[in-house]
Amino acid sequence: MANIIITGSSRGIGYQMAQLFANNGHQVLALSRNSDPIASLKNPNIFSFPFDISAEEDLQKVEDFISANWKQVDVLINNAGKLANKPFLETTTADFEVVYKVNVFGVASITKLVIPKMPKNGHVVTISSMGGVQGSLKFAGLSAYSSSKGAVVTLTELWAEEFKETGPSFNVLALGAVQTEMLEEAFPGYKAPITALEMAEYIQNFALTGHKMYNGKLLQVSNSTP
Template sequence: MSTQKNIIVTGTSKGIGLEIVKILSGMGHRVLALSRNEKPLLDLNLNAVNALAFDITREENYPILEDFIKNEFDSRVDILINNAGKLLHEKFTAIALADFKAVYEANVYGPVLMMQKCIPHMPDTGHVVNISSIGGVQGSVKFAGLSAYSSSKAALINLTELLAEEYKEKGPSFNVLALGAVQTEMLEAAFPGLKAPVTAEQMGAYIADFALRGQQLYNGKLLQVGKSTP
């Protein structure tokens, strides 16, 4: 039986998501990379990678995803990595409700839609990996200005645990990685000038490996991944 996997990754135009796709492609897996900006990956012309312009928050886009799964992945999704996210760094009372909702659309409702569409095509050995933040972990150090972001990431953690329970008899497995500080554009936007001890390449390699093998040992687990916060 082929070891090649059909893998979907969101948030792939830069940073960790881009590195995940590059690593999985180099390992010989088939990857569907979804991002609002597909050009960075198209320019790389990676083997067995399809990059589509796709906004995970817009429900009307999902027939495109379903058609791809059926026609290009033969209706099988082995791994889904919900990496896309939106960060808002703003004083709580200054956040318009529409902006608060936009963070939840990207960090919670987008992954909900992705999972609803992919789970029916996943085998019992399938693996859903949700990317959260240490800031969303109960009892972790919290930072002013991240009320929308960190609370949405907490919701994603809880949702992952709930789905692992709901699907424990037939699969797939669900796990969530709460990332610490990683040197990305998102980190720079939230904490200008901060130098993280972990690169996007390093974190991308860890997530790719975990997505391929983590379900052998874990289901419904929250793993904190990072040398430091934020």
């Protein structure tokens, strides 16, 4: 059974993934600022504590947990995301910083922390968005969010090259419309064709097996585009 770290686990896809992995016997460290939803599950295979991916002291808590409880980390799923939805001319530098601290700098920080604890066949899966894919349909108001999701695509390619001899593997999934709270914030009233649970099931399987087929790749997981 694998040791799995999932960020952004308090709701939506991350919340569903934590349960899927744990119910299949894997050990899960489920991280989010609000740990109450995960803690209320009382699942013996899920560990959690309040975690802000942009806070250095919280990254140290992850380091301490791994050292005390696990010999290695098999899978890291960078699922945490921050959304800003406002016209570009109203988007401040501070707005960009808040989004990038979570979606880019936070992803880089926790990945840097975990890589030395992963085996050669480990797998880092970063969740991006179709909005971050070059040439895809773009939407007004998402300058900070979509550009940050584009940044982690390039980071994934760079990491795969840098660690190609030692592992782990790195891949990024650009998700289309999934019925989550974040989608409702970005596109109020829009109804997605895919549920959070359905996408969580796909990502769970990919996280455990995708490294055998892919490294440094962007996979577009979408059958529609808002």
